[in-house]
Amino acid sequence: MAVRIAVMGATSNVGREILQVLSESGIPHTDVTALAADRSVGGEASYGEDDTVSVGDIGRFDFRGVDIVYCALPEEEATIHVPRAAEAGAVVIDTGPRFRMEPDVPMVAAGVNPKALARYAKRNIVATPSTITLMVAEALSPIHDAFSLTRTLVTTYQSVSAEGRPAMDELFNQTRGIYVNEPVTSNQTEFVKQIAFNVLPTVGEFEKKGGATSEEAGLARESVKLFGADMRLHANCAVVPVFVGHSAFINIECEEGFNEDQLKAAWRKSEGVSVVDHREPQGVVTPAETPGEDAVFISRVRLDTTVENGASFWLTGDNLRRSAVNAVRVGQILAAEHLGK
Known part of the structure; x- marks a missing residue:
């Protein structure tokens, strides 16, 4: 089953890298939705070497039906949109600082503590460390x-x-x-x-x-x-x-x-x-x-x-690359070992 993915903050430094890494991992651009909250809404973002994805408006996006959301938003915007996506049923992997130290949110470095992902369902949020x-x-x-x-x-x-x-x-x-x-x-x-x-x-x-x-x-x-x-x-x-x-x-x-x-x-x-x-x-x-x-x-x-x-x-x-690679790897482990189980 294809995993449906959204990337919030898709035109930020880390967001662009996440799109690149997703493309390299073989996920087709048709399975990925790019979202932003700035003047880049309505434009396009590169997806790998040959494809692009349209940039939608986070504020108007309905996260129901999305499996994994990668968040590369500033902390203030993450505070608003991460809970929205999580409450709609998506699992959010947040690369920013907003949720890192909250006790009921696992913080995961894929090569260090992947077993911590088992606790994702408490809030449907997974934090990643600072780069x-x-x-x-x-x-x-x-x-x-x-x-x-x-x-x-x-x-x-x-x-x-x-x-x-x-x-x-x-x-x-x-x-x-x-x-x-x-x-x-x-x-x-x-x-x-x-x-x-x-x-x-x-x-x-x-x-x-x-x-x-x-x-x-x-x-x-x-x-x-x-x-x-x-x-x-x-x-x-x-x-x-x-x-x-x-x-x-x-x-x-x-x-x-x-x-x-x-x-x-x-x-x-x-x-x-x-x-x-x-x-x-x-x-x-x-x-x-x-x-x-x-x-x-x-x-x-x-x-x-x-x-x-x-x-x-x-x-x-x-x-930038390390942050994106880790986030995507966390998503891969999540999809393979936890979602739909």
């Missing part, structure tokens, strides 16, 4: 399974695409403007400080206590929800002038001992993780090489001799 949490979790999961993580330190270098198309435009316009002596403030609406040729050590708003930003606190909280209460993770998050591709340096400590070859062997057994680690200038992966790639790439693997059973490594990947 940086997803990428970090995909790298940590095989290590945790093999050697039992005790502490993790993550320092992220996040691209502007996570903030949407206007943020990408701001980076482009500021970069161009600096070369023609335009004041930065004439091209500054998305970030509180200059993003071109700069690094911003804050992602999100500051928490009320402790000095962490919402992205840093979210990475830690989401990791606990994915792995369990014993997961101890400290995060430092920054935005860098990169259009697409999140990266991180990660330090780990484990209960069990290991060597570099054992670490790499654990990763190579894991779907979606690729180890490219040669100790020469061309032997690492940078974010510029990741757009369009499904994998999370790991390089710079080395032991940390300052702690017992420690190591550090570099992680990078296409953040």
Whole structure:
């Protein structure tokens, strides 16, 4: 039986990637409805290399008869439309932050905790982690399974695409403007400080206590929800002038001992993780090489001799693609193992 699918926020950065991944998975465009709530309504969105889908109005759409809805809407719009779709009988897979930490909504990274999907029916909503949490979790999961993580330190270098198309435009316009002596403030609406040729050590708003930003606190909280209460993770998050591709340096400590070859062997057994680690200038992966790639790439693997059973490594990947691939994979598992059972 064909699964009937809708994509909310189909013209957003992640929404477009979801349409692309759905096409690549072999789902015909006739089984997919694209929805938006902005001026793109009435237009068309690309579906794979050769097809397009018409963009309908979320506010007027009747979700009855739809099996799975992928949501790539901003949080405010998701608050309105996700419950509407769920109450109509569709299962909503939300890539945004709105429902992640609600106790009766499972948060699923397909390669980390797919069994959590069994709890989807409580509200017909499944959350997915933030992209940086997803990428970090995909790298940590095989290590945790093999050697039992005790502490993790993550320092992220996040691209502007996570903030949407206007943020990408701001980076482009500021970069161009600096070369023609335009004041930065004439091209500054998305970030509180200059993003071109700069690094911003804050992602999100500051928490009320402790000095962490919402992205840093979210990475830690989401990791606990994915792995369990014993997961101890400290995060430092920054935005860098990169259009697409999140990266991180990660330090780990484990209960069990290991060597570099054992670490790499654990990763190579894991779907979606690729180890490219040669100790020469061309032997690492940078974010510029990741757009369009499904994998999370790991390089710079080395032991940390300052702690017992420690190591550090570099992680990078296409953040938009990873979010879309995970969402679609969650939908595939849902359809195969839960819907219609």
